[in-house]
Amino acid sequence: MRRLNPSLIAGGVIVGLIVVMALVSFVWTPYDATLVNPAVRLAKPSWEHWFGTDKFGRDVLSQIMVGSRTTLFVGVVAVGVAAVIGVPLGILAAMSRRWAHELIMRTNDLLLAFPALLLAIMFGAVFGASTLTAMIAIGIASVPSFARVIRSGALQVMRTEYVLAARAAGRQPFPIAVRHVLPNVTSLITVQASVSFAIAVLAEAALSFLGYGTPPPTPSWGRMLQESQEFLFSAPRLAIFPGVAIAIAVLGFNLLGDGLRDRFDPKLEDRR
Amino acid sequence: MVLRLIERTAVLLASLAVSSVLVFAFMAILPGDPARVALGVNASDEAVAELRRQFGLDRPLTTQYFEWLGGLVRGDFGTSYVSKAAIGPQIFDRFQVTLWLVVAGMVVALVVAAPAGTVMAARHRKVSGLALSAVSQLGVAVPAFLAGILLIMVFAVKLGWLPANGWTPPAQDPAMFLKQLVMPALSLGLVQGAVLTRYVRSAVLEVLREDYLRTARAKGLRPFPALWRHGVRNAAVPVVTVLGLQLATLLIGAVVVERVFVIPGLGSLLLDGVSNRDLLLVQDVVMVLVIAVLLVNFLVDLLYVALDPRLRVGSR
Amino acid sequence: MSDVLSVRGLTVTVRDKTLVSDVDLTVGPGERVGLIGESGSGKSLTALSVLGLLPEDVVAAGSVQLTGVDHELIGADERRMSRVRGRHLAMVFQEPMTALNPTMRVGDQIAEAMLIHRTVPGRRAARAAAVELLGRVQLPRETMRAYPHQLSGGQRQRIVLALALANDPALLICDEPTTALDVTVQALVLDLIVKGVVARSSALLFITHDLAVVATVCERVLVMYGGRVVESGPVEEVFTRPRHRYTEGLLAASDLETNERRLTTIPGNVPPAGQFPSGCVFRNRCRHATDVCSTAPSWTGTASTGFACHHPAEVTTHA
Numbered sequence: 001m002r003r004l005n006p007s008l009i010a011g012g013v014i015v016g017l018i019v020v021m022a023l024v025s026f027v028w029t030p031y032d033a034t035l036v037n038p039a040v041r042l043a044k045p046s047w048e049h050w051f052g053t054d055k056f057g058r059d060v061l062s063q064i065m066v067g068s069r070t071t072l073f074v075g076v077v078a079v080g081v082a083a084v085i086g087v088p089l090g091i092l093a094a095m096s097r098r099w100a101h102e103l104i105m106r107t108n109d110l111l112l113a114f115p116a117l118l119l120a121i122m123f124g125a126v127f128g129a130s131t132l133t134a135m136i137a138i139g140i141a142s143v144p145s146f147a148r149v150i151r152s153g154a155l156q157v158m159r160t161e162y163v164l165a166a167r168a169a170g171r172q173p174f175p176i177a178v179r180h181v182l183p184n185v186t187s188l189i190t191v192q193a194s195v196s197f198a199i200a201v202l203a204e205a206a207l208s209f210l211g212y213g214t215p216p217p218t219p220s221w222g223r224m225l226q227e228s229q230e231f232l233f234s235a236p237r238l239a240i241f242p243g244v245a246i247a248i249a250v251l252g253f254n255l256l257g258d259g260l261r262d263r264f265d266p267k268l269e270d271r272r
Numbered sequence: 273m274v275l276r277l278i279e280r281t282a283v284l285l286a287s288l289a290v291s292s293v294l295v296f297a298f299m300a301i302l303p304g305d306p307a308r309v310a311l312g313v314n315a316s317d318e319a320v321a322e323l324r325r326q327f328g329l330d331r332p333l334t335t336q337y338f339e340w341l342g343g344l345v346r347g348d349f350g351t352s353y354v355s356k357a358a359i360g361p362q363i364f365d366r367f368q369v370t371l372w373l374v375v376a377g378m379v380v381a382l383v384v385a386a387p388a389g390t391v392m393a394a395r396h397r398k399v400s401g402l403a404l405s406a407v408s409q410l411g412v413a414v415p416a417f418l419a420g421i422l423l424i425m426v427f428a429v430k431l432g433w434l435p436a437n438g439w440t441p442p443a444q445d446p447a448m449f450l451k452q453l454v455m456p457a458l459s460l461g462l463v464q465g466a467v468l469t470r471y472v473r474s475a476v477l478e479v480l481r482e483d484y485l486r487t488a489r490a491k492g493l494r495p496f497p498a499l500w501r502h503g504v505r506n507a508a509v510p511v512v513t514v515l516g517l518q519l520a521t522l523l524i525g526a527v528v529v530e531r532v533f534v535i536p537g538l539g540s541l542l543l544d545g546v547s548n549r550d551l552l553l554v555q556d557v558v559m560v561l562v563i564a565v566l567l568v569n570f571l572v573d574l575l576y577v578a579l580d581p582r583l584r585v586g587s588r
Numbered sequence: 589m590s591d592v593l594s595v596r597g598l599t600v601t602v603r604d605k606t607l608v609s610d611v612d613l614t615v616g617p618g619e620r621v622g623l624i625g626e627s628g629s630g631k632s633l634t635a636l637s638v639l640g641l642l643p644e645d646v647v648a649a650g651s652v653q654l655t656g657v658d659h660e661l662i663g664a665d666e667r668r669m670s671r672v673r674g675r676h677l678a679m680v681f682q683e684p685m686t687a688l689n690p691t692m693r694v695g696d697q698i699a700e701a702m703l704i705h706r707t708v709p710g711r712r713a714a715r716a717a718a719v720e721l722l723g724r725v726q727l728p729r730e731t732m733r734a735y736p737h738q739l740s741g742g743q744r745q746r747i748v749l750a751l752a753l754a755n756d757p758a759l760l761i762c763d764e765p766t767t768a769l770d771v772t773v774q775a776l777v778l779d780l781i782v783k784g785v786v787a788r789s790s791a792l793l794f795i796t797h798d799l800a801v802v803a804t805v806c807e808r809v810l811v812m813y814g815g816r817v818v819e820s821g822p823v824e825e826v827f828t829r830p831r832h833r834y835t836e837g838l839l840a841a842s843d844l845e846t847n848e849r850r851l852t853t854i855p856g857n858v859p860p861a862g863q864f865p866s867g868c869v870f871r872n873r874c875r876h877a878t879d880v881c882s883t884a885p886s887w888t889g890t891a892s893t894g895f896a897c898h899h900p901a902e903v904t905t906h907a
Contacts, residue, residue: 062460062508107290108285108393109287110287110291111571113520113562113565113566114285114294115289115520115521115524115530115565117524117527118524118527118561118562120297120423121527121542121543121546121554121558122299122554122558124546125545125546125549125551125554126298126299126419144331171285196411202415204420205415206415206417206528208416209531210528210531211543212543212545212546221503221521225417225418225421228421229421229532232425232428232429232436233429233436235450236425236429238421239421239425243418246415246418247410247413247414247418249412250412250413250414250415251409251410251413254383254409254412254413255409258409267400286784291733381668403838482686483681483683483686483687484686484687484688484689484690486687487681487687487688487689487748487751488689489641489673490639490673490674490678490679490681491674491700491701491751491754492670492671492672492673492674492675492701492704492705493670493674493704494666494667494670494809495666501700502692505691505692506689506690506691520705524652555738579691580690580691581690581691581735581737582690582735582737
């Protein structure tokens with residue numbers, strides 16, 4: 001019987017709450033998150049506006065709620081892109097001959113020299129800043145770490161007796177990859193997806209903070225943080241709310257990844 | 273040793289060559305041409321054609337690539353399509369600023385992580401694993417730019433001890449330089465330090481279990497001197513790996529932190545380049561950052577060899 | 589003449605488990621004493637207790653006195669113990685492959701042993717002495733500059749021996765020093781150990797499971813089982829006329845002198861730590877065990893020669 005560990009529970013609860021918040025925001029928010037109301041500019045937290053309002057009189061709580069959609073959306077697409085490219089690449093590397101394997105992994109290492117943020121800024125420079133370019137850039141930048149993790153898992157699977165037996169029986173590489181290797185690296189994929197999600201949330205926040213992520217008026221935690229900067233002296237709470245939201249989201253996905261890792265393989269604990 | 277040096281150098285050169293192709297290709301094969309981008313949509317076709325001719329954009333891509341690469345090797349980064357100014361000196365100036373940030377951040381990270389990690393390893397029965405992972409998880413969850421904003425709130429807004437932002441070259445006013453460096457360095461370094469602590473702890477724990485440390489104790493060394501004389505170098509090997517990766521993270525983190533603290537570094541140059549649609553500038557800065565990351569990886573590899581005699585090929 | 593090492597009532601526990609109980613042990617000046625037993629018998633823990641280097645949650649109680657040291661070793665603080673270790677008391681460990689620091693030159697590791705205790709006037713003298721020590725273990729002067737990974741297991745164990753003997757300790761403890769080595773170099777290392785202690789008139793406590801090694805190296809032997817000393821006496825005496833049934837079984841299993849091909853084994857396995865039976869710890873594997881064995885057998889004989897068994901083997905003279 002596998003026990004539930006505290007990381008898994010804490011991570012699961014945090015991520016669950018963010019998902020619920022995002023879902024709720026589709027049907028209900030205290031106010032329209034993009035509604036400008038000059039009458040209540042920079043209002044302090046109150047019963048009407050729990051988290052106060054920003055410089056345009058927009059409700060901060062509503063923006064945080066809708067912002068969680070942006071965060072999750074970017075994360076899901078970025079991780080999806082990374083997994084769809086990285087997983088086959090990792091398995092391919094593990095199953096290839098020596099020189100092909102070397103070539104794939106060397107290229108992979110090289111791509112690690114292009115961090116997500118740098119890639120996203122390049123994409124922004126070329127295609128213009130938008131949520132889409134940010135998602136794709138972050139996704140592509142996450143491919144190398146995906147490929148690396150999946151490769152090492154797939155290499156282990158390739159050494160198992162059932163794969164050796166399948167190869168001895170003359171099975172083609174592709175069926176082996178789909179039937180034997182892929183199912184046995186799903187736990188690794190899950191863990192890596194969770195970790196990559198955290199990185200994607202961070203990268204999106206940083207990009208939006210720099211002005212190269214989600215364009216206005218769509219609420220985004222990173223941009224809320226950037227907009228708050230001019231009020232650091234007068235209304236620091238404007239920075240606190242989105243800042244805490246970002247930190248909690250990243251914490252949640254990291255904890256979830258840690259918890260999943262421990263659950264799938266307790267031996268790996270503390271090995272990072 | 274020599275063999276390894278040659279091999280690593282070859283890998284470095286190959287990586288540099290491939291990444292220069294990637295960066296160039298990425299910027300070259302974009303939809304729309306740089307001259308049009310630089311001049312804006314409303315520019316006349318004649319003006320665009322003139323600019324293309326002026327900067328050699330009408331020549332084949334391979335010629336342009338080798339011209340650019342040759343320039344890089346000579347330290348000539350070309351001329352901006354937008355400001356018509358030489359890019360090299362700008363990058364050189366800005367890079368020094370960013371370097372200060374990265375180095376200061378690294379120092380902060382090490383100063384936090386080395387003692388904290390060692391103490392936690394030595395007293396691993398007393399420090400609960402949960403408290404430790406809480407600290408390092410928090411470190412990962414708070415990005416450098418958020419840490420920067422929080423620091424400004426505390427030290428500039430609340431306490432008024434430090435200037436909220438700005439940059440002064442060290443030669444101009446050393447005291448002001450240090451004051452303004454404190455918060456950027458902390459925001460870059462504290463976060464990385466929290467992460468690094470975890471690695472230092474597990475590296476030291478590993479070393480504490482080693483037989484040679486028992487031998488050192490059996491010789492008559494007390495626990496701390498034994499760890500100091502025989503443990504540090506052995507524990508440094510895995511820590512250096514992480515440190516190398518973190519340097520790259522710091523370099524990118526600096527790009528954002530420069531925005532928070534209004535510091536004229538490489539990051540600001542890059543972002544200005546993007547907003548001015550100065551594509552050659554962007555291309556050059558990205559290349560410089562990639563070169564820096566690759567160089568760090570290369571140096572980390574060499575450092576391994578210096579630290580661990582077992583890696584010195586040919587010494588057997 | 590007073591003993592070099594005197595252990596009285598040594599008991600080692602980890603949490604609620606007792607790993608070594610009530611061990612008495614003495615080593616006279618220049619004497620070479622063997623400590624034998626299967627793995628898990630507590631012999632290594634006994635040695636580590638003497639050295640004060642037990643793992644963190646393992647606790648020793650009892651008394652350990654060493655000649656030239658005016659305080660009790662059990663429970664002594666790190667400051668005082670560090671002055672004893674490597675100076676009056678040195679140890680050679682089982683695993684030469686990992687016992688040396690991989691990032692430090694061998695010569696520096698030997699010289700360090702002398703510099704810590706200031707038994708040489710300075711760095712140069714320490715290096716000169718290290719070269720001399722290397723010569724004693726038949727390694728060339730060039731070994732000074734070598735790193736451990738460049739040396740074989742046998743060479744590394746000689747280095748460990750050289751640094752253990754660097755300060756002419758009153759007692760050298762060797763814990764299975766040849767077990768991890770190739771058979772071909774075992775004899776050389778054993779020879780160097782004996783020569784080393786004889787030249788310094790140091791006493792030797794030699795821990796092993798190999799009876800043949802004890803027979804060649806030691807003068808007196810203690811047999812441990814289940815954390816207790818079950819028999820002791822001169823090697824000649826114990827190996828030819830064992831009294832404890834465990835010793836008897838051990839000798840039959842290792843077949844020292846007979847040429848019979850059929851090896852007898854002791855039935856059953858050594859129980860895990862802390863799960864030995866009460867009374868005589870050997871009774872669940874002993875063919876001679878009776879009801880009386882559920883009470884602890886008392887020691888028969890003198891402090892240095894005797895046994896603890898309810899049904900000792902008859903004293904017969906071998907033909």
